[in-house]
């Protein structure tokens with residue numbers, strides 16, 4: 375379960391050169407400025423949309439004219455975010471809609487999916503962005519450690535429940551899972567998805583890496599089970615880089631303080647997600663890991679954390695069992 379010192383160094387130096395704002399500016403010079411399609415009749419769901427990168431994603435999509443569904447846990451913070459988005463983008467007030475759910479709870483996710491299914495019959499993009507890093511082990515009402523609960527309930531269950539609406543997209547339905555560069559150091563443990571064995575000496579950073587690794591593996595599983603030609607849906611996972619947000623200020627304050635000068639803005643970290651959700655090119659591939667509009671490897675050479683295909687399959691069946699739901 376632990377990660378080696380040399381792999382951490384590799385990760386850190388890769389991050390210094392690529393994950394900060396400088397890395398973003400370097401990469402963005404290569405991008406063709408292709409105009410995005412008219413998004414005015416498209417509907418996007420963004421989880422964790424009231425803060426940080428999620429807020430930047432939702433704002434950009436609203437600016438592009440799309441209908442944006444903000445999924446947030448706290449009603450008053452959700453309303454504040456909605457008002458801010460309306461004032462920043464001057465979009466039609468009917469196009470920015472709030473939905474309340476705690477994505478670490480299965481019952482909330484099921485209720486949210488039911489609400490969205492009737493409110494949004496066709497979903498063009500689901501952006502599973504919500505996530506957090508905590509240094510205290512807490513278990514949800516479903517008996518899953520909270521960091522992992524978002525990866526499972528928020529990512530797996532919401533995606534599985536909304537597949538019929540995504541499949542109806544007149545382009546290609548897109549699911550974008552917000553993973554992290556931290557996933558490179560996480561080791562998949564398919565037989566302890568609930569996080570039970572890690573409680574005594576809880577390491578929040580390790581739990582976070584594991585949750586993010588799980589999101590990448592779930593993305594691959596969805597792509598394998600629901601290929602584009604049969605499902606009309608693509609699945610992507612993203613490393614957004616290092617961005618200063620309320621999440622990094624609370625979860626990794628020392629890292630944030632030391633590296634704040636070089637970290638990305640939430641808008642820079644949001645760029646690849648918005649591109650994956652709206653551009654033509656990423657509608658043709660599925661199951662990959664992306665950073666700065668490029669497919670990147672899911673593994674780092676010295677980390678030795680690549681899960682076996684058996685582990686990935688085991689993960690899927692354990693997650694299905696915990697959630698008690700699977701699409702046919």
Ligand SMILES: NC(=O)c1ccc[n+]([C@@H]2O[C@H](COP(=O)([O-])OP(=O)(O)OC[C@H]3O[C@@H](n4cnc5c(N)ncnc54)[C@H](O)[C@@H]3O)[C@@H](O)[C@H]2O)c1
Pocket residue numbers: 421422423424425426427428445446447475476477478479503504505506524552553554555556613614615616617618619620621622
């Ligand atoms: N900021 C970074 O450098 C960075 C790097 C890699 C990955 N990420 C990932 O990007 C995503 C956004 O992070 P951020 O930095 O903008 O942090 P943030 O804390 O500013 O935003 C996270 C959002 O998720 C929401 N959220 C958390 N738990 C929730 C729950 N149980 N139910 C519903 N909503 C919940 C929060 O309310 C918040 O709106 C996260 O998944 C994070 O792990 C961030």
